[in-house]
Amino acid sequence: MSWSTRELAALAGVSVRAIRHWHDLGLLPEPDRRANGYKQYIGQHLVLVLRIKRLTGLGFTLDRVGELLDHTPAGAAAAGPGTPAGPGTPADARAADDTGGPAQLMALRGELDARIAELQRVRADVDALLREGGPLDLTPAAALVYAALAGGSGPTDSAPATGAIQDRDATAQRASRDIAIVLGHLAPNRQVTAIADVVAGIPHQLRRLDRDVMRLPADASAAEIAGLADDVAAAMRSFIADSSDHAALAELDAHSTLDTSLVTEFAFEGLNAAQRQVMTRVLAALTDPA
Structure with a gap:
């Protein structure tokens, strides 16, 4: 009674790839080969494959399966080709049963x-996506950040963006998404x-400046850079002052674990x-005690 690799896999209900992988890990010793070079598995190989299948199942x-079988690559080599090592014997099978207590x-x-x-957490995320939609690559919390960063800008005072401006707007949208992904992690x-x-x-004025x-x-x-930096810093100071009693800011202050320098x-x-x-310039102005 002997089988080829494909026959053994079919009989045990596993894939040929699994058989080969277990060989590579030393869980399943190599069998003898026929004169034509094909592998020749015997009943003890089948028993060992079924035990591995049961434990992985x-x-x-x-x-851990290797530990439970009390079987190592060195043990397989010592047993010699064609004979399943320790776990194939009744005594070692009993020992394996004892270790699996x-x-x-x-x-x-x-x-x-x-x-x-x-899995329950993942299912809850999938249910939320089915119910509410949203980007698949963002956690629910990160999706909230992205929506807040990308939306809420309101009407603008300028003409519709074209050409290079449109490209920079698209880059800004991608940057908002990337920041949300990093924050979510x-x-x-x-x-x-x-x-x-x-x-x-964030108020409309600050969003417009952003x-x-x-x-x-x-x-x-240089003048344009300096002027815009001054405007942003002033708007940021005003926003921080107006939001000093914001419940969310209090939450961040009390439970901050975020590496802000990394995010910056x-x-x-x-x-x-x-x-x-x-x-x-804006960061320097905001951190200046004066």
Whole structure:
């Protein structure tokens, strides 16, 4: 009684790729080969494949399966070709059963509970997307930040943007999305939601100035850079003063875990030379005690 790799896989109900992978990991020893060079699996190989299938089906990782089988690549090599190592023997099977006792099962149950909780979280996100829509690559909290950054600008006083201005507007939209993605990763949902709440309250004047910064060409004059930086800094000071009792700002102050310098560096990365000069001046003005 012997089988080829494909026959063994079909009989055990696993893939040929799984058989080969288990060989690579040393979980399944290489069998003898026929005169024509084809592998020749025997009944003990089938038993071992079924045991591996059962343990992985329970949720054990392949590293843990190796421990439960009391089987290592060195042990397989020592047994010689064609003979499944330790786990193929009744004595070692009993030993493997002993190691797979309550402690192993309780550890596995904890891992399964964590995976179930993660799947429930993912399902809640999918349900929210089905119900409300939104970008697939943003967490719900990050999507709130993106909506707050990209929206709410209101009517503008200037003519519709064309040409290079449109390109810079598109770049600004992508930058808003990128910042939202990074914030969604770096901060807990509660903090990201608070950030979204603060951003949503930015007044139209400050949003218009932000638009002007993002439309500023790289070759803008020094006077234009200085004037725009002064306007933005003044608007920012006013916004901070008016929002001093904002509940979301209090939340951020009390539970801040965000590396703001990293976010600032990331935000500056997408700016051209003139835009970086404006924002550097703004940050310096806001941090100046005078």
